[in-house]
Amino acid sequence: MSAILLLWAALVSAGVKQFVIGNSEHTWRDWGDYEGVDDASRPGWIQPRRTTRDVNILNELYRTGRLFFLENPTDPRYKPGDGRIWTPNAAYQENAKLLMLADGKKDSLSYDYFNRLASNNGVCIYIDLGAPYPVDEIKFYPLLFGAHQDLYMKGYELYANDGSPETQDEKGRPIFHLLDAVPTNTDVVVDNRNFPPQYIRYIKLRCTSPQPFEIDQIEVRGEGYIKRATFTSKVIDLGDIANLGALRWHAEVGPGASVTIRTRAGTDRTTLIYYRINELGELEPLPGRTDEENRKLWEALPDKAKGPVVDDTDNWTLWSPPYSSSGETFVCRGPRRFIQIQIVMQSTRASSRASVDSVAVEYSQPTMARRVFGRISPNIADLGVRRTYTYTLVPEISEDDIGFDEVRIVTPTEALVNSVEVGGRLVPQDKYEVRAEPNLLTVRLLDPSYRVRSSQDTMRIKFDCLVLVYGTVFMGKVFASWEEGLLGQDVEERALGDLSVQGSEGSLGIVLGDVDASPNPFTPNGDGVHDATNLNFKIFQMMGTAPISVGIYGTDGHLVRTLLSGDAESGSYEVPWDGRDGDGDLVPPGVYLYKVKLEGDERKFVRFGTVVVVY
Amino acid sequence: MRKAGIFVLLLCSSGFAQPLIREPLSPGGPGVLMGALEPALRKWYVPQELYYMYGWEQWRYSNYARDLYKRYVDINLQGNRYYDIFGNYVTRGWQIFDWSQEQPRDFGSSIFKSPKYASWFDNLLISSAHKGQYYTALTVGDEIRTTLTPLTFSKPTFNGIQLDFLSDKYSATVIASRISNPGTPRMKDISPPETMSDFTNLVGLRGTVQLGRFVTVGATYVDAFVGRSLDDWAENSLKGRLSSGQNAGKVRKITIRLSDDSPEDGEAGAALFSEQIFIDGRPADIHPVIKGGEFVKGHYEANGKNQMLLVYDISGWSYVDETGTVRDVNWFKRVSFALVLANDYKVEITSNLQVDATGQEIFLPVTRAPGNVKDATNLRVVRFDYGLPTANEIYGVTLEVSDLYGFWLRAEYDVNRRHRRFPNQNPEITEHTLATDRSVAGYLTLAKLAYPWYAYLEVFHLDYDYSTTSYIVDMNGRIFYDDAQRYWFEFVDDNDDQDRYPDWDRCSANQRAGNDYELQNGIFPGLDENNDFVSDFNQNQNYQPDYEEPFLRYSVDPPEFLFGMDMNHNTIIDRFENDEEPDYPYRRDRRGYNAYVGVEVLPRMKLTLGRMEERTLSRKEKSEATYVLLTYEPSFPGVGDLRVFENLVRVRDNIPDNLVQWEQLPNTKGAMVPFEDPLVCRNTLVNTFYVDFKYTGKEGLNIINKFKYQIYHQMERTSGIRKDSRLVGLINKADYRFVLPGRVVFWPKFKSMYLWRQPFKTGELERKELWEILSLNLAYPVFERGSLEFGLEYTRFYNLLKRPAVPPPGYVEDFQGLVLAAQFSNQVDFMGYRLVSKVGIRQQTRYFRKTTRTGNVIFVRIYAGVE
Structure with missing residues (x-):
């Protein structure tokens, strides 16, 4: 079956392809194992078995x-x-x-x-x-x-x-x-x-x-449908490593029923390691080329020689979390050749069921590289302090790979590129294009001579950025912009944390910081000079949002004006104050207090400061 | 070899009062016998038993014609002679109890209980003395009711020794036990004692001092620790030592489990940002294999039911120490971790040495995040050491003030320290690194009475990990941490029904656990007012509750008509609650207060206004309520007694207070059933009104009226919960006993019961029904102590809800019922017992709209009693 697939893959030109299970070419029965699955009641579909x-x-x-x-x-x-x-x-x-x-x-x-x-x-x-x-x-x-x-x-x-x-x-x-x-x-x-x-x-x-x-x-x-049925696909061989794209499926889900789809990807055909216990009492993996082959070898062993059967976590990822909707990107960092899909159909009611018509995985070949490893340094930084980071890309490129000329890096705040280097050579500024958005940095090499084509072409990008959250990951993707239709390739970590920046230990526990007012004092007299002040603060570390309020108070504690009230997430903030109170009137000159309050789940974070109004 | 340890030796004398020191009987070893110094060749026998006791000499001719023969008497009838450690003669008798601990020595912990301990003394020995105001008592028993304080030690069946001292101002108690095996009576006096090399001992101390007339202060200490008799005495530690079973290997693999501390919300569980393992204080370059969890934006998360495992294999790591020596797993003394965690995490840990009986690794808790943070604002470094539990220690203080200017105060504060040590089998490692977890618990209650006013305040705090549970070793020094029945010992028992039997099953507790779903003897606090271990709702222990059984249902009303306080708002009246937690005065993982003030408005009428707030510490749950309580219990002589209860509560409560309640399901005798708090008071107004009147104006005429109205009004819409859930019940019943000529008794009874119940959840069956029951009993005496009884019970049942097209399960249609019964009873004294025999028949028929159901019972029953 994998030979046919290889042939099919070879016939298709470079670009995004789809591997579909549930069509006439790859039927459910031929391409997976069933547990409680019925594929006869509704041709072309799988659903839980029904008892009568x-x-x-x-x-x-x-x-x-x-x-x-x-x-x-x-x-x-x-x-x-x-x-x-x-x-x-x-x-x-x-x-x-x-x-x-x-x-x-x-x-x-x-x-x-x-x-x-x-x-x-x-x-x-x-x-x-x-x-x-x-x-x-x-x-x-x-x-x-x-x-x-x-x-x-x-x-x-x-x-x-x-x-x-x-x-x-x-x-x-x-x-x-x-x-x-x-x-x-x-x-x-x-x-x-x-x-x-x-x-x-x-x-x-x-x-x-x-x-x-x-x-x-x-x-x-x-009478009714059994509560749970599972389809686990065989190991799907894409022919060569491929960049994986969207996972799509078509299903019908009755009331109280659900479909849960997980995937995993690997570098070889065996998802499990079957061990035998040799004469010395040591564990030896069985040499079969597929799980089925190994299982038969293992079952043929005498009981005393049967070792454990474990997941091959060296060559395979763990099962992904369930996909929440069709069209999500296949969970796997980096290209892989082998994939597997598991579909679980469950129901809380015997009269209701979920059924699946087909499932498809998008992928593209050829790849930009066998693997692209990334590393960011330094790995530890003070939160909220802008500093220079070096993003290093180390490709492993074979002759089947086409290389890349574009890098997209997810950044926590807008980044400013200082320099780009490829293979030890500094790329002149006119030879690359930068697009810096608040959360994405894109660098494209304009000159083909600077394209990353071999494993020696280590690429380094230096940029300034601000990190606000402990454990910020600078995920990246590389693209071959000259080839249309190819999916991007993930930048991987050789060691866990290579792409992460941890906050320094001194940063832990600081959620609301860098609070100040600028300019201070200010003169809201309409002369165009310092007519307003900005209350600046940063929110670190938070996941999601929390209620925030910013207010101006008199020295006797009475509220002059609420400048901000709502929900905020991690980031840098500037809240202007034009010197007017809640009724829109200019406040008398003097010293005023500003209060920034963030209501976290664990506790409230409050910062005070003073701002002076003069005329 | 040093001998040290506890010697508790109790002897029973043979009945003759003898002074403690008696020189002629003191051991002095054999001496020189002057009579044996004659230089004769003939064989001479030293006078011993035959000579002294029976006058028998080897050469003397025995003739019993005049002095009749006296048989041999067993000298053991008077027991043996015993001497104390100073050589002083103690008594002649039997050793009843001996607890010794000799170190260092294999099997050095020894307990001996003579068979006479059970047969003569019924497992209880008391040795007491007093002089003037000073009293002391040493109690050795298998089921001693012992309480030091409610938070430190309280057991109805403590197996051990208790030494008490009491004077006018001072009191002190010492308790001790080898809780891993407190010993059982031996088969014979010469049977060997029960010895252990690895043991878990318990020691407890409590002392109080009265200061002035009103104030009493106290201090308490309780410690259960693992020890080894092979260790030198000086190596003993109240923080415990690793037993031989615990230290039977090397730690090669440690697994940390991270999970969501509030899985029901499905989000914001444990978020792991980074981790670091330290071995012997050095950061180790060992990366865990991470299983489970989701990798999200640079960190791992385990939300809802998902769990994340960090598996560290330390067997291959080594370092070079200051002396240049390579240290590998054979030399590791300490393994610690630093995890950067956020949100609502729960951390547990295990290793290859922390397993159950099947070899499966067992996780033990490490820590939990306070509250239920979802926004990661609680990001912190969580540091902890790995170790196996060796001791559980609690110490604390108490303060009591009695009637000081009308104030009554009781306060207690305790610190719990749980010790663990890092195991390493290497015999050259003698000191195993210690780590300690600490938690606190405390409460204060203050009451003031100034008639007619009264006030009360209680404040409490119990950490979630405050623990009075200790692990105990077995004969092999092992501990299987998940086996509560065999390997756990509780300082404070769960005994909600306050009987002599703890509610849970623990080793060496000498208890009959009542929480097994198979057992018929259940736990029903508050529902056994006659203390016969039988539910008051099923006194005849059959398959029908008494309030549904013919003739009995006149007297017994259904549980819906009970009333009382429900301070945790879980719809179960507090005094009927049963849980599976130790009987602390407050629940663990809670902090809060309750205060009320009241006044006796009229004689026997009290009005109370109060406020309570309580929150959980490890989760973000809260309960707050403002309540008004009115009670009135006047008695009208010649008329009757009235009781009025009105309780209005405005409550917001989302703390689940789950229970395990006794329930008599249809056609069963009853079983313990898990009860899940329906959380129907999240934002609710609850009003409970109850009034009953009992007429006592005429002797023999009983009239009882009861009315109950209860409503749960939801202040905001909650999916699946009715806006208003009501219970309205009205019972009117009357009976009068006519005694007719010839001792014939005619006893008519009438009962009418209206019940309207709207369940909390939408979709559940509503009930609205009316019962009318007329019961006629006629008893006709025959013979001297026999009687013929006839009974007739006519019932009309009205289901006041409109009959649905398809009646749901549990729906009962209107019916008329007729029960006819006849019974012959007789009492006779037979062989020392009073035999009561009942022979009879009962026929029960129910006439529904379309069907009739009939059931017959014919019985012959004989009871033997002593009254």
């Missing part, structure tokens, strides 16, 4: 080999997500026999351990369906002939839990809620539907009668 009342969920688990006995099954085939059945009131061998409660066989065998002299009051049977299913009926009964019919459970309580983390105690055990209690049961076949349809993963059947009982079968039925 004619399917006994417990029997289905048994038939598909996904039902195990014991609370901690010892069967090596057991995987989290499989079903379990157990009772704490019987020994190991008797627990093994519990599987017959789900075999669906109407034969002469039933679970008869509790057909005994000892009191059965309090005996419990637990069932884990492996996943939350919509359930509205739980049925159980003994053998329905002869004396066995008298051995029905004479009193019981049914409990359930939906398996969500919020309904588990601190040890991860489910906290059950009561579905129904029948202290005196006279029904041989208990067909309990006395509870509203709901998602159930765990069931507890508790006997409240001391009388002996047998159970032949337990049936669990319901």
Whole structure:
């Protein structure tokens, strides 16, 4: 399959391309693994499986080999997500026999351990369906002939839990809620539907009668969509490293349902590392070229030789946070060749579901470089103090890469470029173009001879800037402006923090600072000279906004005028005052107080100062 | 080898009073026997037991014709002789209790409890003395009710020793216990004691001094610490030592977990800007593997339910110290961290040595951000050391003022220090670096009475991490930190129902925990007024609450008609609340005050006006309320008793006060069910009015009227919450017992109950119903102590809400009910017991609009009692 993809990629010319899953070329079934996914009910779409009342969920688990006995099954085939059945009131061998409660066989065998002299009051049977299913009926009964019919459970309580983390105690055990209690049961076949349809993963059947009982079968039925279904794509090989663009998808989401999409990217085909334990007791990674290959090699090992299976975090990123909307940029810093997509469809209502038609990833080739590493220095600076920074770009360029001539750097405040250097050569000022916006600095090399084309062409940009927030990252992207349609390439960090500027320790805790008034004194006499003053201050460090107010007060404390009232975020501020009070009249000459107050979540930050009005 | 330690030795004498020092019986070793100095060849036997006790000599002919034979008597019937550490003879008897600690020595901590400790003394020994005003008592027991102060030590079943001293002005108490294994009575007197090399000991001290007539000051100290008997005595530390199980390896991997301290708001959790690890004070160039979290604008965030793990592998790092020696993981003594964090962070830590029984790493808390900051204005460097817990120490002071110019004051302030040490198995490292966390708790209550006025003020502050929980080691010196039942010890128990059994399950607590969902004996504070451990709403412990059961429902009213104060505004009356927290006077992580002033307007009529404010320290939650309370309880002789309760509260409360409450769900006998505070008082006016009248004018005629009106009025719209939620209830009932000729008793009863309940949440079922119950009981005596009883109960139930097209679950239609019962009772004394037998039948029928439901019970019951 990857050979076909390579061929397809080669046929497409340089520019932005799309890899789509869910079309006729890359069908869902061929391009991923399912967990609870149904792709048959709606051709071309994936959605959660739906259960119907004619399917006994417990029997289905048994038939598909996904039902195990014991609370901690010892069967090596057991995987989290499989079903379990157990009772704490019987020994190991008797627990093994519990599987017959789900075999669906109407034969002469039933679970008869509790057909005994000892009191059965309090005996419990637990069932884990492996996943939350919509359930509205739980049925159980003994053998329905002869004396066995008298051995029905004479009193019981049914409990359930939906398996969500919020309904588990601190040890991860489910906290059950009561579905129904029948202290005196006279029904041989208990067909309990006395509870509203709901998602159930765990069931507890508790006997409240001391009388002996047998159970032949337990049936669990319901109708609706399962609560959660997951599609995980195979590793997608883009043929060569590519710059990744937008992630788009088309889905339909019913009420109470949701679609969550995550991605990750890597440099090789294996997302997991399967280890074997060698003769010396050391861990050795298995050499397979794909996860599937490694998994087969690993499963073929004897138990003692099976080592751990871990995520390959050296070559793969972790799963991204969920994308909030279609069209967001693929979360990955730098180009990658291999990507993977995971789609989770969930619902809080059994009658509602989310379904996905297709998902597509934008990417462009060729790349400007294999990798472009960036570093900013210095890494530590006083917040609010303008200083010179050096932004260094170290490319790794192969012959398949085209290089770049444009750099865009995200800056916290407007930057002023001092110099640009490429490959050790200073670029004359007329050979590059600068566009400085409040939060973005763009430098473009005008002369092709200065383009960055090889790994020796380290680029350095010196600029003056002001940092207001601890841990400001100067993210960057490089572009080949002569090639239209190519996506930009992220500047990466070789070591975490290379592109970050931390505040000095002395800056910590300063949220409101550099407060002054200028000019001070001022003369609001209309002569055009110092007719107004500016109250300057900086807000450091904040995320989001906080209420701010700036006011002028008399020396007796009375409010003369409120100059500013609203929300503010980190930044530099200048608030003018023209010497007039709240009624618009010029204030008498004298000394006035100004107060800047920022109401942070933790506390208020207040700064005072004086400003003099003379005429 | 130095011997040092605690010696607590209690002996029981064989019954003969003997002086403590008795020279002929003092151990003096064997001496010289002059009689044995004869130079004879024949064998001579030293006179011993046979000679002295039975007059038997080897050569003497035994003839029992005249002096009859006397059988052998077990000399052990009188026990053994015991001597103290000075060689003084103590007594002849049995050693009942011995707690010794010998160091340094393997298994040096030893506790012995003789079987007689249980069989003779029922697990309690008291040794007391007094002279004049001075009293002292040494109590050794398995279930001692002990309280030092409410914030430091309070247990209904303390297993240990308590030494008390009391005089007119002074009092002092010392408590001690080997809490990791306080010992159980042995099988035999000669059984070996229970010994441990690693142990956790508890010591506590409290002393009070009365100053003048009104003032009492006190000081308290409680400490639980880990020790090792293999260590030298001087190495003991009240800050604890690492046990052999804790120090059984080297720290190779440390993981820090950052998460959102308020995950329910889904935003502004932990924001990590930078991190640095220090080993032995040196910054180490070790970068963690970061798992989870989101990288946003140059920093990592963990919001909502997301968590971020920083995994540090320190096994490969080393440094060169001042002497030029390379120090690697085998020599590390201290690992500390500096994290630059902001917003609402929670920090926890674990390592490869901090695991549970399955080897899984267990996180323990480090710190939390105060409040719920979302704008990063609390950016700070958070520094902490890594270590394993070794001791929990609390010290504090108290002040009491009694009736000084009408003022009553009680105040307490305590400091909690939790110690931990960095483990390293290297035997050359003997001093393990200590780190300490500190928190405080305190309160003050002040009351003034100047009739008819009264006033009250309470102020309190408890840090969120104030802790009276200590970890205890097992026989192997291990601690599995997440196993509360086995490895936790509580200085202050959770015992909301104030019975002898703590509500939670802890090791060596000698308790029957009542919070297991499986157990029928639950915890229902305030609902067991007769202290029989059975809910007052289900005295006959069957599957029906008494207020729904035929004949019983006349007397028992549903819980909706209870009333009382709800100062935390979680809709549960405070005196019925049960939680799973230690019984501190105030909740942890809270700070606030409450003040009220009142006046007795008329005799038995009190009017109180008050204000309270409370906020959580680690989250940004607040509760503030202004309230008015009016109570009136006049008694009208010859007529009856009236009770009036009116409580109007203007409240803003978003602090969740969750509980675990006893609930009798349909067809069950009851179980503990988690209760989540519905937070329906975020901006609310709550009015509760209750009045009841009990007629007592005529003997035998009982008339009771109850009316309750409660409304929660929301001052602003809240999604999913009704603007007005009302409860209106009215009960009128009357009964009169006619005693007819022939001792026939005829007892008619009538009860009418109206209940209208609007639930808080929209979409939940509203109830509006009227019950009319007429009950007729006739008892006819037969035989000497038997009787025939007949009962008839006729019920009319009206569902006053319009019947929906599709009735939701729980909807009950109108019906008429008829219960007929007949019962023969007899009492007889049988084999020392009073046997009461009841044979009878009860038929219950409900006639609905379209259906009829009938249920029959035939029973034969016999009770054996002592009254």
